[in-house]
Amino acid sequence: MNMVMDSRSLAASQPGAVSLREDQLRLGLWMFLATVTMLFAAFVSAYIVRRSGTDWRQVQLPAMLWVNTLILAVSSVALEAASRSGFRLRWRQAELAMGAALAGGLGFLAGQFVAWREMMAAGIYLPTSPHASFFFVITGAHALHVVAALAVLTWGAVATRSGATDVPAWAARMELCRTFWHYLGAVWLVLFALVSLY
Template sequence: MGAANGTNMTVILAFLVTIIALAFWWLLQQGVMSKPWLETGPMEEAAGRSGFPVERLGLGVFLVVIGSLFALFSSAFIMRMDLEIWPSLTLPPVVWINTALLVVASIFLRLATRRSDTRRLTRDTTIAGLATGGFLVGQLLAWRELQVVGDGLTSGPAASFFYMLSGLHGLHILGGILALGVLIARSGGDPDRTKLNVGLCATYWDFLLVVWIGLLLLFMGWANQLLDICRTILT
């Protein structure tokens, strides 16, 4: 048992290091290592050449924190499975509809970042917001279906983890919707500022989509198979 837990911790640490490495690579791609104070010319021109809004740095740090949080909860789920055997959780069919809605939202936010026409940008962000709202409603329906078949909050560890992790994910989605509305409202009609804010939200949505797919793999048992492969490699 101790050896298995040690292997689990090794895999978890490797996962966290991977998240941090990807975040650092992303920040480098955004120009975080640029030195605008060494640029010559007017201040506005030099700032424009630096090309790295501070909002992107804040988002990158925030995503690392969220990724670490979900990684820790997922590791707790996997380690709990090693301690005891519990009945598997059958995901309701509406979960796949919810996943499709989240994919649609992510796609339309990405499309919005490429729009130069304000009307089309507004249309795409509205579609993304509606699809995301549908995802949240679908999650509530998924919870209700689980309760109908007897998989309530206290019916077993698998169900409890699903409610906790999907609820935590839903809260981050809800926060993203509120942030999207606030950022667009604060853009003041400035096209460049609007595209920047929508781009930040698109990155956030992409990240939450990846997290959601990871949670699905976890509850479908595929993550356990990957963990077994990692154990085989490490041992």
């Protein structure tokens, strides 16, 4: 009989305790976020270095970006609401809030796309000025990560639909969703401040 513990069997043998599996996923996510942080840190420091160049020309950024920031913030709030509702075992509310968070995420991406279109309509493209180049590259990189986070949110939403059947599993998934989603929201605030103010 195979008695070697793997993550699942270990979890199964200790009902009620936090599953090893979720521990590993959380660890994996935090390390992934460390990697992602280094990526954006590289872009930010490249931006700062380039900023001091003589040919820097600040381009006009569309107001749409503020709207998108608001949408992303609201989506984070919705995610928190979903989490709270779940802990209060109000699953219907939790499902709705998750839906709102997902919609917000999609809305953010759509809004970013609109913002890009607006800039191009105003004649501002990738090579137009270093500010524009960095803007497109940085927001593009961020958007790609949001796409990945949306996949994670969907996974969390699916868990919420059947949340009542396994609350600890749902809670662990929600923690991962919230960490990733709020992280990207915070990163957006930093990036937005950088490209608008500096």
